[in-house]
Amino acid sequence: SQQGEEDPQALSIQEGENATMNCSYKTSINNLQWYRQNSGRGLVHLILIRSNEREKHSGRLRVTLDTSKKSSSLLITASRAADTASYFCATVGNDYKLSFGAGTTVTVRA
């Protein structure tokens, strides 16, 4: 079973636009992480946000975490064609095991 659920399942945007995807989870967490996957290859770690943090930035990425609502969002600003990929949230409990959602597929049109 998967802890996190991403929304939407798929997203298509024009180059230069912002992309926002959301993740909801069910149980308490130690931290939440976002990963990117290109064309069914290995996942790339993007950003980690701890349970006591509310917002984090990394380059064009902005992640928020609301533990009261058990939800997180990932914002990609000024999207590029190279951002076309699947994005996964993964929650980490006290056992340090990652539990992934089913992902959001983002397509950036030139």
Next chain:
Amino acid sequence: ETGVTQSPTHLIKTRGQQVTLRCSSQSGHNTVSWYQQALGQGPQFIFQYYREEENGRGNFPPRFSGLQFPNYSSELNVNALELDDSALYLCASSFDQTPLFFGPGTRLTVL
């Protein structure tokens, strides 16, 4: 690109056979995890090894087994293959468990 490598890249087996997948961890990492990713799904946790000891297992039957070696490389063994075992198998290494650095994966097809 991470320093995690996996072999082979692709593999085709028939139902009932056994398979061994290999993973070389990134230098300095002491933890390796294995994930199964079915088409269109997120990765599912199989198990994790920390300093050569299994320290966590997901909801997978005992025919999925693993090893971590002193150099922190790892193997995933699957016995009695079933059609549903067809998936991308991902190995990930880390130093003290998180975050994870993933390898490119092994695509297993069971016919």
